[in-house]
Amino acid sequence: MTGRARDHHSQGIALDRSRTNCKGPARGAATWTEPRRERAPRSSPARSKSEGHQRTMYVDVQSFALGAAAVGAVAVVRAVRRNFLWSWHDPAPCVPELGDGGVVGADEDPGVVTVYGGGRLGEAHFSVSWAVSRVCCFLELAGLEKRCVEALPDKGPKHKMPWIEHRGRTVTDSGFIIRYLRKVLPHHRGVQALFECEARDPRRWACAAAAARLCNESLYFFELHQRWVRPGPGAWDVTKSLFAGVPGPIRPLISTMVRNDLKESMYRVGTARFSQTDIAAEVEEIIATLEGLLGGEEFFGGDTPCAHDCMTYSALEQYFHAPWYSPQTTPAVLRSKRLAAYVARVRALVPPEKCAARFARMHVPEAAKYRGA
Structure with a gap:
């Protein structure tokens, strides 16, 4: 292996010269391979911090969604009550019918x-x-x-x-x-x-x-x-x-x-x-x-x-x-x-x-x- 190929390999680049009967890059073409990343142990501080941050973000998003849903539900109820329920019928009169005995006599107590x-x-x-x-x-x-x-x-x-x-x-x-x-x-x-x-x-x-x-x-x-x-x-x-x-x-x-x-x-x-x-x-x-x-x-x-x-x-x-x-x-x-x-x-x-x-x-x-x- 030449010095240039050795340098490429050290940087994560492999030269594949062996594939002749398969589809892929032509002989002598350089292919890139992703360097393998080591997974952090379950008990590592970095992994715990990352998972805690994700949980916090999840709780924040969930709280925001619940709050937005509550506000939206209240707005829908108010809109339905205002635009539909109140317009389907004629409102009751402000003053009800007095009927018999509705007028208070001169000798009667007007009441509280x-x-x-x-x-x-x-x-x-x-x-x-x-x-x-x-x-x-x-x-x-x-x-x-x-x-x-x-x-x-x-x-x-x-x-x-x-x-x-x-x-x-x-x-x-x-x-x-x-x-x-x-x-x-x-x-x-x-x-x-x-x-x-x-x-x-x-x-x-x-x-x-x-x-x-x-x-x-x-x-x-x-x-x-x-x-x-x-x-x-x-x-x-x-x-x-x-x-x-x-x-x-x-x-x-x-x-x-x-x-x-x-x-x-x-x-x-x-x-x-x-x-x-x-x-x-x-x-x-x-x-x-x-x-x-x-x-x-x-x-x-x-x-x-x-x-x-x-x-x-x-x-x-x-x-x-x-x-x-x-x-x-x-x-x-x-x-x-x-x-x-x-x-x-x-x-x-x-x-x-x-x-x-x-x-x-x-x-x-x-x-x-x-x-x-």
């Missing part, structure tokens, strides 16, 4: 109104839901006895809050709740006093209704966008504290899912398509309109509050006392001396600890079935 709501922030004496505060404010101004139960929105008949139970009936939506109480309690002096403005001054009643609609159907969406969509202090940093009662391991998942649902809703409504400058301009116009509707009156209902004041007050009051702060919406409200004086007058009639009473937790018997337990 149980309000199911939630969204209480810490120990604050208000609910973060304008609709819940609206119903509580109405009950206090009317002088009706109430009991508040903290509940999850998905447990309600319409998957929203608030809803009430009164004399064996369940009524949903704050506007329908107020109309129901007006209809079922025609002899209750406190309830009917909140509707006297309609007959006494129809123009003033229309202004009060317009103000309530403006808050409920316009200002509400801008504030919802600032609380749930806008990041940073005074916005989502405050809102996510509402999920403090959710178990820690799934808290980020639940809060993110709820937030994404609201983001999608805000985009469909159109609010999320506005810039912060656009939102500030819209809110400025809303506040100016509310000041014009109030005029020189003490309340939107005139000399005394009316039923529509409950909605307007519940919306404006949180700008002065809630922990949220938005540079686009809050300053416009706080600069209005007329609306600030209006909020102070209603607040004097209905103290905050009564307007949005503390929502009971576990010591109220009805709470367990509505808290997901």
